[in-house]
Amino acid sequence: MDMGRVIAVSGKGGAGKTLLAALLVRKLVKTGHKSILAIDADPDSNLPDALGVFVESTIGDIREEFSVEQSRLPPGYSKDAWLESKVFEIMVETPSFDVLVMGRPEGPGCYCAVNHILRKIIDSMTGGYDYAIIDAEAGLEHLSRRTTQNVDDMIVVTNGSLSGFNTAERIKNLANELRIKFKHLYLVVNRANSSHEKLILKRVGSIGLEFAGGIPEDANVAEYNLLGKSLLELPDDSPAVKAMDEIMEKLSMQGGK
Ligand SMILES: Nc1ncnc2c1ncn2[C@@H]1O[C@H](COP(=O)(O)OP(=O)(O)OP(=O)(O)O)[C@@H](O)[C@H]1O
Ligand SMILES: [Mg+2]
Numbered sequence: 001m002d003m004g005r006v007i008a009v010s011g012k013g014g015a016g017k018t019l020l021a022a023l024l025v026r027k028l029v030k031t032g033h034k035s036i037l038a039i040d041a042d043p044d045s046n047l048p049d050a051l052g053v054f055v056e057s058t059i060g061d062i063r064e065e066f067s068v069e070q071s072r073l074p075p076g077y078s079k080d081a082w083l084e085s086k087v088f089e090i091m092v093e094t095p096s097f098d099v100l101v102m103g104r105p106e107g108p109g110c111y112c113a114v115n116h117i118l119r120k121i122i123d124s125m126t127g128g129y130d131y132a133i134i135d136a137e138a139g140l141e142h143l144s145r146r147t148t149q150n151v152d153d154m155i156v157v158t159n160g161s162l163s164g165f166n167t168a169e170r171i172k173n174l175a176n177e178l179r180i181k182f183k184h185l186y187l188v189v190n191r192a193n194s195s196h197e198k199l200i201l202k203r204v205g206s207i208g209l210e211f212a213g214g215i216p217e218d219a220n221v222a223e224y225n226l227l228g229k230s231l232l233e234l235p236d237d238s239p240a241v242k243a244m245d246e247i248m249e250k251l252s253m254q255g256g257k
Contacts, residue, residue, distance in 0.1 A: 004035070006132045007251075008148040011157035012167045013138035016190035017042070019221060020157050021135040022050040022231040023244050027253070028131055029096045029232065035130035036097035039122075041147040042137040043104050048092075051099060052230025057090040058103025059118055066114050083114070084121050098129075105145060123150050139167070143174050153184045153251065155212065160192040160200055169207045186212040188247060213247040215240050 009021045021038065028036050040047035040055075048055045062083065073082060092099045100122070106115055126132040134151065136142040148154065156171055158164025168187055175182060187209040189200055194214070204211045218240035224231055234241050 003127045004130045004132065005153070006126055006134065006151045007153045007155060008041075008134040008136050008142070008151040009155050009157060010136040010142060010148065010171060011138070012159075012164050015138075015157040015159055015164055015167075016188075016215065017138070017157050018046050018050050018135050019190065019231065019240065020155065020188055020215070021047055021133050023215075023234075023240060024133050024248075024253075025051060025097055026232045026234070026241070027244050027248055028133075033130060034096055035128075037126060037129040037132040038097055038099045039126070039132060039134045040099070040101040041134050041142060043102070044137070045101050045103065047135040048099055048101060049228060050225075050231045051097075052232055053092055053094060053099050055090070055092050055099055055101045058101040059087070059090070059122070060103030060105070062086045062090065063106065063114055063118065079114075080117055080121070083117050087118070087121050087125065100125075102147065119146055126150070140170055140174050143171065143178055143180060149178070149180050151182065153186065154182045155186045155188055155251075156209070157188050157190050160189045160196060165203050165207065168209060172207065172209065184210055184251075186210045186251065188212050189214040191215070191217050210250070212250040213243060215243045215247075 007024065009017045009024070011017050025036060025038050038047060038051060045058070065086070066083065073079070090100070134148060136148055142148045154171065154175070156168040158168055172185055175185070187204050192200060192214045201211060216239045218238055220234055220238045221231065221240050224234065
């Protein structure tokens with residue numbers, strides 16, 4: 001079975017993860033793809049807004065509900081089936097893509113078994129799409145939380161600063177430590193100054209990442225954000241949208257798989 005391609009977007013807080021995730025979904029939709037799952041794995045969720053979608057409940061809500069309902073489930077009733085039906089319930093469908101929001105991670109109380117089942121359900125669901133795009137939480141924790149352990153490609157977004165590159169390097173090292181294998185580990189530089197390209201390429205090479213391109217400052221992106229407008233509606237000639245053509249090519253995503 002063709003498992004589709006799972007792409008996670010990570011990086012420091014405010015680096016442009018949600019922007020890149022939304023622009024990836026936009027490009028896929030515009031090139032006619034219909035089997036796309038967008039996963040917001042940031043507890044401080046904002047991907048649905050960027051995609052112009054309203055999502056009422058999260059995987060975190062299911063976990064809470066389960067802890068209350070568990071004792072009331074009829075004997076012999078399968079936990080897995082209950083959880084799976086809940087995951088389908090909270091998923092929001094649009095004509096061209098579906099959206100799933102992870103919400104708050106597990107609290108101090110131990111819900112390990114539930115988390116394990118939910119993880120399996122989400123992984124198997126993700127595999128059913130041609131493309132799954134994950135907007136990860138800022139930093140590195142997503143790797144140990146397993147939200148990004150089963151991804152094909154990891155894209156780290158940085159603003160071109162030293163600390164952004166350091167985050168990228170730590171993601172690479174932690175993935176190695178946890179024996180997580182990405183097919184590709186890409187770097188995208190957001191809001192970069194094009195005159196710094198040589199310096200950036202040198203740094204990218206020394207970390208051992210694949211450079212997938214840059215996204216320029218785009219006044220429309222800032223305006224849409226302030227107005228709460230979907231980034232899917234950005235005009236085709238908007239600078240950030242135009243920059244995606246080169247990025248899609250580097251990711252080998254032009255015109256489909
Ligand atoms: N290229 C750009 N041009 C203009 N504004 C941008 C650009 N990239 C990001 N922004 C703005 O910067 C802010 C942060 O971007 P974004 O939400 O994509 O980052 P993030 O990494 O997802 O942040 P967080 O860690 O808070 O989830 C947003 O208000 C966004 O509109
Ligand atoms: Mg974000």
